[in-house]
Amino acid sequence: MRRYIAARLATAVLVVVGVSIVSFFLTFLTGDPAEIMLPPGATAAQIEKFRAEWGFDDPLFVQYWRFLKRAVHGDFGVSLRHGQQSLPLIAARLPATLQLTVTAMVLAIALAVPLGVLAATHRGGPIDLLAMGVALVGQSVPNFWLAIMMILLFAVSWGLLPTSGRGGVAHVVMPAAAIAINLMALLTRLVRSTMIDMMSEDYVRTARAKGLRELFVTSRHALPNALIPLVTVVGLQFGYILGGAVVIETIFTWPGVGLFTIQAILNRDYPVVQASVFILATAVVLINLVVDLLYVWLDPRIRVT
Amino acid sequence: MSQRAMTRRDALRVLGLTAAAAGLHAGAPAAAPTGEAKIALAAEPNTFDPHLTVGRNTQIFIANVYDGLTARDVQGNLVPALAESWKRLNPTTWQFTLRKGVKFHNGDDFNADCVKFTLDRSTNPETKATISSELSTIAGTEIVDAFIVNIATKTPDFLLPVRLGELFGLMLSPKHTNAAGKEAIAIKPNGTGPFKLVTWAKNERLVLEANESYWRGAPKVKTIVVRPILEDAARVAALQAGEVDLIAPIPHVRIAELQRNDKLVIKTIAAPRIFHVTIDVRKPPFDNVKVRQALNYAVDVNAILKTLYFGHGTRLATVVDKGALGYDPSVQPYPYDPGKAKALLAEAGLPNGFEVEFDSFTGSIADHSKPAEAIVGYLQKVGIKAKANVFEFSAFGPRRVQNKTAPLFIYSIGNAYLEPSWVIRWMTQGGLGMHYKNARLDEMLTRIEATDDPKKRAPQYSEVQKLLKDEAPFIFLYQADAAFGMSTRVDYTPRPDETQWLYPLGLKG
C-alpha cells in the first residue's frame, strides 16, 4: 500500500513537471509580446529594440533554462502586463475560482442526488422519464449560451439578480448554475444507474420482499454506496469543471484564475500563463491523486495500476 | 496652445482659458467635492506607472491621477497644464515654463527636477519603458532654474508639447519614486492629478478619491468607483439596472435601445481612430493607381457604417480624421460605384479581377473582423477574389513586424496627437506592412512640420489630403463614434481624443 502511494506521488510530480515543460514551449512558440506592449505608433525598429531589451530574442533553450531555474523557487517571473510576480497574482485569484467551482459542484450534487434517487425509485414511470429528459437536456446545452440567456432573463428583464461581478449568493447563483448544469446532468444519470444497481442487490431485494418500510431503511444503505462513484466522478471531472469555469468567468467578469489566464494568453503574458497552467494542472493532478487513493482505500478489491 | 513667445497678457489669458477649460464656474470658488459616482469601463489599466503602460485603455485612464506638461480642453485644443507656457528656442530645443505651487498627493513639490527625472527615466533603457518609442526624439533635459526646463531633441520635433501632455508626459516625483520603487508605484501612484488612487482590487474595482488641493481646483465628485466589465452585455446591463452611473464604451448595436430609455443619457463623440485598409503598393497589380482607386470605388463604406455601426461613424475621404488639425471637408470621399470599379480594373488590364489575400484580426480594442468581412464581400462582387485570413491580434502583431502581412490588411490607428502629419508619417514609415512612399508628400509634410503656428499649418493639409485621395494608397474607410452612457444624475461630456478625463464629472441631485 505504501509503495503504491509513493509510486502515485512520484508519477504525480512527474506529470506536473511535464505540464510545465509543455506549457513553457507552447507559450514561447506562439511568438513574443513586444508588438502588443508597445504603443501603436511604434516603428519596426523600435519593436526590435524592445525585444532585445527584454530578452525575447535569446535562443529558446537559454530562455527555458532561465525559466526552470526560477520555477524551482516558485518564481515564474514578473507579469509583463501587471509588473508584479506572477505566482502570487494567480494565487490571489484562486479563492474566487474555488468559490465558483465548489458552489457549482455542491449545486450539481444537491440537485443530482434527489433527482437521481427519484428517477431510480420510480423507474420506468413518468417521473423517471422527466428526470432523464432534464438530465439529457442539461448535458446537451452549451453552458455559455445558457449563461447569456440567464443574464438576459434574470438580470436585465426581471432585475432579480446582478449582471456580473463577484459577491455573495445573488452574484454566484447564475455563474455557478451555468457551470453546474452539465455536471448535474451527468451526476443525475450516474446516481440513477448506481441506485438501480444497488437496489437489485440481494440485500435490497430481500428487504423489499419484506415490505415497503424496509425499502426506505435499506435505501439508507444503498444510497451511501451509490455516493462513492459519485464523489470519484466529481473529482475526476474537476478538470472539465475548471474548463467550464474559464468561459463562464469571462461572461460574468468573475475575477478568478480562468478569466485572468485567458486574458494572459491573449495578451501573451507568458509568466502568468505558465504560473497559471502550473497551478491549475497541479490542482487537477492532486485531486486525481486523492480520488485514486480514496478509491483504493474504500475498495481494496479493485485492481488499480 | 500658442507656441510663440508669450507676453504677460497672453499668459493671463491662457490661465483664464485654463480656468474655463477646467470647468470652474467663473468667479465662484469650487465647492468641496461630494458624492460618489460609479463607472464601468471595458478594461482597467494594467499599471499606474506611466512608463510601463500597455494599451490605450491604460494611458487614457491614468491621466486622472497624474498631470502632463500640457493637456487638452473639451474641444481638443492643446492647453497648458503643469507647464504654463512653452516656446521653441531653436529648431531642436523647446523651453517650458512650469507652473508654480503645484504639489504631489504626498506633499512633494513639483518643479524642474521632476521634469528632468521623469524624462530621463522614460528614456533610460533600464526602465524598459513601453512608451519609449513616443519619446525617442528627446536628447536631454536641462534645468535652467527651478521652474524652467530646456528640452533638446535629436531632430526638430514640432509635436513635443503634445508628447509631453497627458499621454506620454505624466510627471513623477523623484523623491517618492526613488523611495518607493518600481513595483510600488504601479499600484500606489503619487501624482499631481485631480484624483488619488485609494484602493485597487485587480479585475474587481478601483477607487479614486478627489484631490482637494488640485491646482485647477478640487473636482466636483468626492469618490469614483471604477469597475472593469469586459463583456459589453454585462456592462450595459449594469447601467440599465442602475448598478453604475456611467459606462464606456457602449456597443453601437445597443445605442438606439438605450436612447429610448428615459433614465439614461447617451452621448457620442467621433473617436479619432482611423480605420483603413493598407495596400502594399510594391506588389502588382497594386502598383497601378487605377487598381487602387478601383478598390476604393468597390466598397460601400456608407453601407458598412449604417449596418455595422448603426450610423454612428463618419466616412473619411482620406486618413485625416474629422477632429484633426486641418481636416478639409471639401475633399470628397470616393463614392460607391462597383461599375466604375470594374471599368478601372478593365483599364488596368484585369477585366476578370484577380486573387489576393486579405488579413484581419480579432481581439484588439476595436472590432476589425466584421468590417473586414464586409469589405471582402464587396471586393468579391467586383471580381477581386479576396481570401480572408483572420488572426488573433497577438498573432497578427509579429506578422506586421516581420512585414509578412498580406497585400491587403485592415487596421486602425488612434490619432492621439490630433495631428495628421503624425498619422501620415507613421503610415509611410516603410515598415510594419506599410510601404507607400511619395517624395512630394514627404516634402509637403516637412514644410508643415517646420511651421510652428497651428493656424498656419492647418490650410497646408488640404493639398496633402487631395494628394492622398488621388494616390489612393489605402482603401479609405471611416472613424467610428465612441458612445458613453450615463444615468440622468451624471453630468459628463466626453473628450474628442478618447481620454477618459473624469475631472469635470459632476452629479446632479
Add this chain to the structure above:
Amino acid sequence: MATDVSARADVRVSASLLDPSIRLARRSPLACAGALIVGLVILAALAAPLLATTDPIDQDLTVALKPPFWAEDGSLRHPLGTDHLGRDVYSRLIYGAQISLTISVLAALLGAVVGVLAGLVAGYLGGRLDTVIMRLADLNLAFPLILLALAVVALLGANLKNLVIVMAVTTWMIYARVVRGLSLGLREREFVQAARALGAHDARIITRHVLPNVLAPVMVIWTLEVARIILMESALSFLGLGVPPPTPTWGRMLAEGRDYLTVAGWIAIFPGLAILVTVLGINFLGDGLRDLLDPRLRRQT
C-alpha cells in the same frame, strides 16, 4: 462532458450485434428518437447544397438584421432571418450542420483511433509502454482542456485541420483508459490464453480477440464524445478561436449572434437550439446503444 469509465470493467459482450435496430426500438424508444434526430441532421449536412436557399457566405448589407418570416419585417426569402452582414440564417444553419458535424466526427474518429490503439498497446503489452502511455494520458487530462485548446489554436492558427487535431487531443485519453482496462481483463481470459498457447502473434491476438470485444463500449463512448466535441467546438468559436470566417459553424454563428442578442436574437438562438437538439439526439442514441450492448455497462456512466 466526457463520460468517465472506471478502471474496473467486467464486460460481458453481447454475442451478436445483429438486428440492433429492432432491439434498440423495443428496448428504448428514446434511442429511436435520437437516431431519428441524428439522421435528420446528417441528412441536412449531406444535402446542404440542395436544402439551402442561398450561398451561406453571400452578403447583402441592405437586408442586414432582418427577422424570421413570422415577424413583421420578415419574409419567406429569409425564413429564419438574416445576420449582421445580410447573410441568410437558415442556409448558414444547414451548411453549419455540415461543417460542425464534419469537424466533430473527424476529431472524434481521430481521437478514437489513436486512443484505442494506445489503450490496446498499453493494456495488452503492458510494461514500460503501459506506464508511458498512461502518464501521457494523465498529463493530457491534467490540462484544463479549454486552456489547452486555446493555447494550441493560438499557436498553430485557427483552421479546420488544427481544430480537428486539437480536439482529437482532448479525447483520446478516454478511450485509452477504458480500452486499457478492458484489455487487461481480456488478457487473462481463457480464449486469449489459449490463443497464446497456440503460438499466435501479439498483433494477431489483439486484432482478432481483444479488439472486437472492446468495440462495443468504444462505440458508446465515441457517440458521446462526438456530442462533447460539438459543444467544445462551439465554445472555441465562442472564444473567437474556432473555424475562421466566413465559414459558418454553429459555434461561430452563436458567437456572432451574441453581439446582437438584444436587437436580433434569432442569429444566436437558432444555432444554440441546433446545437442543443443535435447533441441531445446524439446523447439519446448513445444511451440507447449502451442499453443495447450491455445492461451492465450502465454502471460505468
